[in-house]
Amino acid sequence: MTAILFYILSAVCIISSILMIFHKNAMYSVLYLLICFFSVAGLFVMLNAQFLSIVHVIVYAGAIMVLFLYVIMFLNMSTPVTIRKSKLIMVIACFTGAMVCFVLTTALWATDFGSDPAIVDQNIGxxxxxxxxxxxxxxxxxxxxxxxxxxxxxxxxxxxxxxxxxx
Amino acid sequence: MNTIILLAVTGIFSMFSGIFRQKQLALPAILIAFILALGMLTFGWIGNYDDILNNMLIFDNLAINFSLVIIFISIFIFIMSQYYYSDDIEHLTDLFALFVFSIIGGILLVSFQNLTMLFLGTEILSIPLYILAASNRRNLASNEAGLKYYLMGSFATCFLLLGITLIYGAYGSFDLTDIHTALATQGISSLFLTGVVLILCSFIFKLSAVPFHFWAPDVYHGAPTVLTAFVSTVVKVAVMGALLRFMAFIGNYNSEKWVILFMLVSVATMIFGTIVSIKQKNFKRLLAYSGMANVGFVLIAILTAGEGSSGYILYNLTAYSIASILAFTIYSTIKSQTGIDTIKGISGLVTHNKLLATGLLVSMLSFAGIPPLAGFFGKYFIIFSAVKAGDTWLAVIAILTSVVAAYNYLRISAYVVNDNNSIPVLKITTRYRIFIILCIALIIGGGILPDQLFGLLH
Amino acid sequence: MNDITPLQDQLRLVPLEHYVFLCLVLFSIGLTGVLLRRNLINVFLSLELMLNSVNLLAVSFSVYYNDPNGQAFVFFVMVVAAAEVAVGLAMLVMIYRNVHTVDINALNDLKW
Amino acid sequence: MNILIIILLPFLSALLILLAGKDYSQRIALISAAASVIAIGVMMALFDKDATTITSIDLPWIKSMGVHFHLGADGLSLLMILICNVVTLISMYVSLGDTFSQHRLYFALLLLMQTFMNGVFTAQDLFLYYIFWELALIPAYFLLLIWGKGKDVKPATIKFFLFTLLGSLFMLVAIVWLGNIGSIADFSLATIYGLEIGTQEQLFVYGAFMLAYGIKTPLFPFHSWLPDTYTLAPAPVTIMLSGVMSKMALYSIIRFVLPVVPDAVEQYGIYVVYLATIGVMYASVIALTQKDLKRMFAYVSIAHVGLIAAGILTYSVLGIQGSLIQMAAHAINTVGLFFIAQILFRLKGNFDINCFGGLRQYMPVFAGLYMVIMFGSIGVPLTNGFVGEFIIFTSLYRLDVFAALIAGSGIILGAVYMLTSYQKIMLGPDTDTTLTDITNSDKTLLYCIACIVIITGLYPSWITSLCDVSVQNIIHPYLQK
The missing domain is CATH 1.20.5 (Single alpha-helices involved in coiled-coils or other helix-helix interfaces)
Structure with a gap:
């Protein structure tokens, strides 16, 4: 059950962040990121880092995102900004991102983390x-x-x- | 630690002096504090804070020497800032405070013993600089410089953080000593390797070395000249100090890999910095690229001499810094009084402004590495360490690039002694005159008595 | 300690590798976002995402290694993120006043 | 007599000129130059020819790097200092004939150049030597840059500087390497001479040194900076460059290359000899086609210097002795030639050979003196050029007949073009009737030069006897091994 919850939260996280980087309207991007942050906070709870998850919600969702929204409204940018974007840059950017992901993952694939989480002190969080x-x-x-x-x-x-x- | 406290108090004092409309107090207070800090460092009064330090910072010889140089150069930057910022600029004391905070970051950076401090030090060093780079609010170039610096800096920070976290993931600690022990017992893991590569990338970013150099010229060009001088001198010293510490820490493990990576970076940086600088027409940009080439030079010392290279690096960076502060000061005087910012524009400087021309010539010849100016020994030590380590080919590349770079400096000096007298007599105060003479004397003195200076740093 | 808690259960079911992988994916998405977007707001958001992925990574290492250092470290990441965002947004507002756009390429008086 | 005096005297005079409230630059410069010549005269008179080296000052300078401020002189150094100071005096004297803007700076730079060149000839510490070597470049650079004439002066000067800098930085690597072979860094000549270096390493050191000296001398493929530089420089600076600066490199070959890397010279010296002799030929052929008198003299200088380098690299006592004589001769002859070119330039405002003609009728004394100096340069018997060339050819012939032949034909070609140009300028139809003979001061100087040419031609052995011990010291340790 908890494992499934992890995968759901991860999926939400990834999907919302992808939507965040591709959405034209900055306001929506902020909201998607907010969703992402909440699911990260959920993951924190699952990791038994309750305190951090609360701080995370307060700092990121409560302060930083509000700051973003405030700036967006302050500058009156809630309408989509027409920004010329060449296809080439998009492709290059996506490719770079994928490459970095690939390189990092392969670098870590072979790693044996070797930690058996059997003895976990629940209080460290x-x-x-x-x-x-x-x-x-x-x-x-x-x-x-x-x-x-x-x-x-x-x-x-x-x-x-x-x-x-x-x- | 005492130094850091002293400087923090000074920064806050500077801010308050602005609030209470006592601006004129800020600069003398800062300079006095710096001199005090130099004294504290020289006489080893760093305070015993072991119980609260928790091995976060370490004030060993390396840290003290680098801090000394950072503060020493900062004194020059502050004196220079006096001629750059007019008195009626609104946030003068705040800007001063930001400089001081940034210097604190630099000192933290050179004395870090825990990766958390590496991260925080980098940030404390950088965030004030982003602000300072954009501090010229009305000027779009300054805005752009600040923005670019900010974006690239934050980007590099992300890499630094990921690297630190991966190293943490590999050995379960942020403490260099612990990691060192763990490395010895558990051996190297790919997690650790990836982390180190990412951290090195962020160092390369901060040093504006190839391949992460592209932000530097714009930032250097657009930012206020004092900040440009600061970034190309103090920041480089601080980051080099941190890099040296970091390399010393990972040095024993897989040394060949780092060496090859860094050789490539340093050679590429030297070559790129030099070749691109030939094309430059703007004086400030040229200095930016030449600074880049110098970074490549210094990396050679880190590579070849390892931990023993701190003296060489410090000598080189000090010599380079004094010369470039001198050049930047003269540039900003010319710029503010005549609006000229191209290399061609300074032609004929010698006709009416003998002192400024002499200063510029001395700094250019020092950059070019002509004995017995300080810049020569700066280069000499690096070539020396390369030859001694048996990497003669690195020395040869260094020499070839420095000959090409010398072309630039000669080009400038050729313009300076040109016959035309387009530049009018520039107004300079007596204090300014003394400052320039002091810089010239330091450059020449550093070359004639390198031993004494080197002895202080080693 | 001898009872099997829900946490341990979950940790056993979800290996650390998956957390690490999730973090790397998030980091890469953030990276792509920084490179992709020219709207400064989006670039800042992407940077935040990158920092967040690092946070998550640090926390998961911390929990799996049973070491609170990692979680303490996350506080500092948050500190820095907050400070950076404050500076960045202030800079953004200032620039917006000068050029009336948030396009990253609006300011390109200076050539590379 | 302390050797330090010839370093300090011009240096302090330069400072005095720059810092004095009033402008006494000409007087100070001349007095200082004359005093230096007198000082060196006294030194030579007191010099014990059998002594090896007089050390006059030895202070630790940069302790961490083992560098000493160590000056001293033997016969070889004394000869070079003599050349240097006499040429400087001539150069100062020639400077009086023209007006220079910012002449305080001008004279100060000339004096500084003299100082540093003296330093090069007397340094007994390799590192110190390198520093003087580089330093000598700086005044030359500014002299060319500020007072050079013509449109191309800036690129030409920068080219000159970069070429020499490139060479000398490679030399620096070699010096650093040599100084750090032992456990303690030590650059003193005695230590360097005593080093045992493997053949492979010798080759690298040899290459690095010869690159520096090849550029500075200049030898054949590296000579391209020279014609422009000599042509664009004002006459006194050309005199300094051709008279002394090229000797710096030749002196250094004798002093540092031969004794330090003897095996490499033994094996690879012949290639440099070939290069040098090809250079003689090449320069002579190019000189034939020159219309510009000063440029032609520049090529003459390249040819002669190439011959001297070939003589040194025969690696024999005979060749080196010949080269030393020829060095002294070349210094005085080129100085004379460039001075003559300057006198002609003052007449017509340019150096084009074709616009002169028939000058002999109006200026007989000048024509006569010109002829003497030119004979010296060609190497007619009884002039100073003859002895040196003859000895060099002998040693070249012993080493390699082919090289001797090339060099010999180059020198014969040299005689051809010198005579042709003389004929064009001095004889032939007259073109201008308003000319009168040269001024008395110019005449005095030319008489002096001509006298030196003849006297050295008749009695060259003072050079050989002065330098004999030093040359033996340089050559013999190796031959005994």
């Missing part, structure tokens, strides 16, 4: 354990990522704050 990891093992990365956010924030301000001169 819990907030308490992850929290300890984040604030102990990963304290330094956690701290320095504040710099990352700070610079992203400054960047957004620089880009879109109105000049004095504009007024």
């Amino acid at each position: 819990m907030a308490s354990i992850l929290g300890k990891y984040l604030f102990k093992e990963f304290l330094i990365p956690f701290e320095v990522s504040s710099i990352l956010f700070l610079s992203a924030m400054v960047g957004v301000v620089i880009f879109n704050k109105k000049d004095y001169k504009d007024e």
